[in-house]
Amino acid sequence: AQSVAQPEDQVNVAEGNPLTVKCTYSVSGNPYLFWYVQYPNRGLQFLLKYITGDNLVKGSYGFEAEFNKSQTSFHLKKPSALVSDSALYFCAVRERNTDKLIFGTGTRLQVFP
Amino acid sequence: DADVTQTPRNRITKTGKRIMLECSQTKGHDRMYWYRQDPGLGLRLIYYSFDVKDINKGEISDGYSVSRQAQAKFSLSLESAIPNQTALYFCATSDRNRADTQYFGPGTRLTVL
Numbered sequence: 440a441q442s443v444a445q446p447e448d449q450v451n452v453a454e455g456n457p458l459t460v461k462c463t464y465s466v467s468g469n470p471y472l473f474w475y476v477q478y479p480n481r482g483l484q485f486l487l488k489y490i491t492g493d494n495l496v497k498g499s500y501g502f503e504a505e506f507n508k509s510q511t512s513f514h515l516k517k518p519s520a521l522v523s524d525s526a527l528y529f530c531a532v533r534e535r536n537t538d539k540l541i542f543g544t545g546t547r548l549q550v551f552p
Numbered sequence: 553d554a555d556v557t558q559t560p561r562n563r564i565t566k567t568g569k570r571i572m573l574e575c576s577q578t579k580g581h582d583r584m585y586w587y588r589q590d591p592g593l594g595l596r597l598i599y600y601s602f603d604v605k606d607i608n609k610g611e612i613s614d615g616y617s618v619s620r621q622a623q624a625k626f627s628l629s630l631e632s633a634i635p636n637q638t639a640l641y642f643c644a645t646s647d648r649n650r651a652d653t654q655y656f657g658p659g660t661r662l663t664v665l
Contacts, residue, residue: 448592471652473652473653475656480658480659481658481659482556482642482644482656482657482658482659483595483642483644483654483656484656485653485654485655488652488653490652529594529595533652538583538602538646538652539585539597539600539610540597540654541597542587542594542595542596543594544592544593544594545594
């Protein structure tokens with residue numbers, strides 16, 4: 440069965456510092472991987488995806504993610520965090536045959552001024 | 553995403569009551585999904601529909617039913633609500649040609665007393 444794991448419930452970072460939100464995956468075959476963000480009282484918004492090609496994927500709001508096949512990871516990164524980045528972040532993997540998304544448990548990012 | 557709307561946004565009900573949550577979309581997508589979000593558990597898929605006549609159970613369909621009245625409308629029903637169905641419910645849509653990206657509604661917060 441395919442799955443994703445987000446080992447950190449919460450990540451705290453000071454504004455202006457780089458941030459990393461971790462995600463590891465378990466899939467058979469080549470993975471389709473995603474990051475979504477949820478702001479307070481809002482639905483999830485698509486940030487970025489990895490399907491194939493370059494291991495470094497760039498997305499919305501200055502975020503990027505690095506696909507690492509040997510470590511089965513897809514960590515979300517941003518060089519300089521903003522207070523407005525504070526939100527709940529979800530990693531997800533798509534099941535090939537059904538197109539269903541399987542989500543991780545989420546990581547709350549708190550950026551302090 | 554304003555193209556995906558959910559009604560009601562908040563609902564408090566009592567154990568045993570029948571509840572219907574509605575989702576409408578103006579994105580013209582053929583695929584629609586219902587998820588529930590619980591703290592620490594992420595999002596879990598309840599039902600999904602790839603077309604008006606194609607409805608499938610997700611990982612936690614027990615206690616729920618759905619109706620796809622039209623391509624743009626997908627309703628979720630709780631026939632007899634119970635307290636552990638208290639959660640945040642999200643509807644999502646995707647296009648079959650770009651099934652990797654799902655677009656989420658703002659969510660319905662349901663409380664079952």
